[in-house]
Amino acid sequence: MLKDLFGKxxxxxxxxxxxxxxxxxxxxxxxxxxxxxxxxxEIIFNKKLTENLMVCPKCDYHFRLPAGExxxxxxxxxxxxxxxxxxxxxxxxxxxxYQEKLxxxxxxxxLNEAIxxxxxxxxxxxxxxxxxxxxFMGGSMGxxxxxxxxxxxxxxIESKKPLLLFSTAGGARMQEGMFSLMQMAKTSAAVKRLHxxxxxxxxxxxxxxxxxxxxxxxxxxxxxLAEKGALIAFAGPRVIKxxxxxxxPKFFQRAEFLLEHGMLDRVVNRRHLRDELVKIxxxxxxxxxxxxx
Amino acid sequence: xLNNILDFERPLLELAGKIKELQSxxxxxxxxxxxxxxxxxxxxxxxxxxxxxxxxxxQVMQIARHQNRPTAEDYVQHIFDDFIELHGDxxxxxxxxxxxxxxxxxxxxxxxxxxxxxxxxxxxLKRNFGMAHPEGYRKALRLMKQAxxxxxxxxxxxxxxxxxxxxxxxxxxxxxxxxxxxxxxSDLxxPIIVIxxxxxxxxxxxxxxxxxxIMMLEYCYYSVSSPEACAAILWKNSEKxxxxxxxxxxxxxxxxxxxxxxxxxxxxxxxxxKDPAEMARTIKAVILSSxxxxxxxxxxxxxxxxxxxxxxxxxxxxxxxxxxPQDILKEEVD
Numbered sequence: 001m002l003k004d005l006f007g008k009x010x011x012x013x014x015x016x017x018x019x020x021x022x023x024x025x026x027x028x029x030x031x032x033x034x035x036x037x038x039x040x041x042e043i044i045f046n047k048k049l050t051e052n053l054m055v056c057p058k059c060d061y062h063f064r065l066p067a068g069e070x071x072x073x074x075x076x077x078x079x080x081x082x083x084x085x086x087x088x089x090x091x092x093x094x095x096x097x098y099q100e101k102l103x104x105x106x107x108x109x110x111l112n113e114a115i116x117x118x119x120x121x122x123x124x125x126x127x128x129x130x131x132x133x134x135x136f137m138g139g140s141m142g143x144x145x146x147x148x149x150x151x152x153x154x155x156x157i158e159s160k161k162p163l164l165l166f167s168t169a170g171g172a173r174m175q176e177g178m179f180s181l182m183q184m185a186k187t188s189a190a191v192k193r194l195h196x197x198x199x200x201x202x203x204x205x206x207x208x209x210x211x212x213x214x215x216x217x218x219x220x221x222x223x224x225l226a227e228k229g230a231l232i233a234f235a236g237p238r239v240i241k242x243x244x245x246x247x248x249p250k251f252f253q254r255a256e257f258l259l260e261h262g263m264l265d266r267v268v269n270r271r272h273l274r275d276e277l278v279k280i281x282x283x284x285x286x287x288x289x290x291x292x293x
Numbered sequence: 294x295l296n297n298i299l300d301f302e303r304p305l306l307e308l309a310g311k312i313k314e315l316q317s318x319x320x321x322x323x324x325x326x327x328x329x330x331x332x333x334x335x336x337x338x339x340x341x342x343x344x345x346x347x348x349x350x351x352q353v354m355q356i357a358r359h360q361n362r363p364t365a366e367d368y369v370q371h372i373f374d375d376f377i378e379l380h381g382d383x384x385x386x387x388x389x390x391x392x393x394x395x396x397x398x399x400x401x402x403x404x405x406x407x408x409x410x411x412x413x414x415x416x417x418l419k420r421n422f423g424m425a426h427p428e429g430y431r432k433a434l435r436l437m438k439q440a441x442x443x444x445x446x447x448x449x450x451x452x453x454x455x456x457x458x459x460x461x462x463x464x465x466x467x468x469x470x471x472x473x474x475x476x477x478x479s480d481l482x483x484p485i486i487v488i489x490x491x492x493x494x495x496x497x498x499x500x501x502x503x504x505x506x507i508m509m510l511e512y513c514y515y516s517v518s519s520p521e522a523c524a525a526i527l528w529k530n531s532e533k534x535x536x537x538x539x540x541x542x543x544x545x546x547x548x549x550x551x552x553x554x555x556x557x558x559x560x561x562x563x564x565x566x567k568d569p570a571e572m573a574r575t576i577k578a579v580i581l582s583s584x585x586x587x588x589x590x591x592x593x594x595x596x597x598x599x600x601x602x603x604x605x606x607x608x609x610x611x612x613x614x615x616x617x618p619q620d621i622l623k624e625e626v627d
Contacts, residue, residue: 220476234496
């Protein structure tokens with residue numbers, strides 16, 4: 001039993017449907033035999049890289065993960081049930097090229113939108129989970145992403161199941177203008193109710209998390225974890241560099257930098273992330289039980 | 294002074310010059326030109342109406358960013374009978390980019406918050422052009438919590454190009470400061486009235502901009518990102534900013550049509566800076582009537598309404614409208 005909870009056997013899930021295969025083909029490197037590490041230039045065999053959860057075995061560089069892969073390595077095999085699958089973006093401002101970009105993003109990722117939400121178990125603990133996908137228009141938050149996060153939070157409140165949100169975003173979805181900006185307010189208002197109802201919320205920031213997502217729900221969790229080396233920012237480094245016209249400090253806006261400045265609970269290597277989550281959920285559940293008695 | 298004339302105002306300026314010329318000519322020579330002068334005055338008025346009715350987004354932004362645009366401080370002086378500024382976030386420092394305090398508007402005690410730009414370069418440097426750091430947002434939250442304790446309505450004036458993108462701001466948690474404000478403002482147990490008085494720059498504006506009633510002065514903009522940045526990011530071309538400005542729908546009228554703001558407050562002819570006192574009188578009346586309206590419902594009702602207001606923001610569909618249906622169907626059947 002304990003082995004089940006803390007075991008590391010989580011790369012064995014097989015690709016289940018066509019959609020995921022599509023993701024793999026486009027954004028995962030399995031159409032070649034090897035991948036060059038973006039950080040240390042090491043040539044890594046793809047098999048090895050996948051086994052290592054897309055973390056460079058030499059330098060620990062964390063490759064970005066599509067939502068499907070994230071769910072696979074985090075949730076118990078076969079436990080994930082997606083909800084809110086039938087919400088689609090419209091083009092409320094008739095913004096130039098938006099429909100075309102949406103269309104392309106869907107084809108590329110096999111996803112409807114930049115977030116997948118659902119429920120499942122992690123180490124046997126039931127959770128509500130939301131996973132953003134950077135490959136879908138830079139993980140940007142528009143009406144649909146906001147609504148799906150809102151619904152996940154509501155589901156979490158109703159079921160009292162802990163909420164895990166994996167964020168990655170370039171910021172707000174510009175093509176939806178102020179509708180996007182207001183999703184910051186919408187999701188934050190929902191998080192307030194989650195806290196009032198005493199439900200656990202763990203935010204996991206992955207590379208990169210910036211703009212309106214960082215400045216709303218992602219920063220409002222009980223526990224904020226970040227993957228090693230993840231860029232976490234309000235304003236991106238390029239904008240800051242331009243504004244102050246000076247060089248930025250080393251590791252500026254990296255997870256380790258934020259930890260040092262007190263903005264995160266923990267920086268976690270992806271290979272230990274699931275174990276940490278299970279540990280937190282386990283401690284938390286014990287706490288909740290004793291409280292109820 | 295000439296630097297502050299906007300391009301589209303030049304024809305008006307020329308007419309004003311002519312009127313002045315005729316006036317002095319008339320005074321000098323004792324010839325009656327009043328008919329001619331009146332004609333010109335009428336023309337000026339019509340032209341002004343025409344120009345201001347047909348402003349494009351970029352031109353509205355020019356007015357919103359006008360150097361003489363009244364600041365939060367100007368409005369406070371005109372609107373409040375008594376006002377006392379309160380400083381500091383009790384954590385790190387005091388941010389002059391956000392003005393906060395308490396005061397009386399016609400015997401109603403109110404907590405005031407507002408991005409505060411400067412009028413001169415020197416003052417603007419001090420106030421960082423109204424671009425707040427985390428301590429500004431945290432000061433605002435402190436004052437809002439205080440307002441809640443004493444059951445005072447909060448009035449918040451938004452006028453910022455954005456939250457400051459700097460090293461210190463990031464180190465001290467700009468994102469967290471804004472996020473926390475959003476969360477707490479969504480449930481603050483007193484009415485919150487928000488008025489965009491100039492620039493509504495993205496998250497930096499929203500950081501003190503969540504409330505029960507969101508209003509905009511006529512010549513303002515409120516945007517998810519500056520059109521300049523939007524064009525640079527989406528089209529890798531900041532020269533397309535006029536195009537981006539139109540596409541983003543950031544002025545008061547389209548935002549009201551989209552249901553994203555509640556009310557537009559009319560500005561004096563030519564913009565708030567032409568007659569700050571008149572602008573302040575209008576705003577004061579709107580604030581008072583808004584407080585009166587919002588005070589009529591119970592706290593629970595107020596909070597539920599606010600929650601629903603934000604819950605309902607967003608446009609999406611339960612049908613797939615954009616992708617060809619057969620694409621999805623094929624996938625699911627397979």
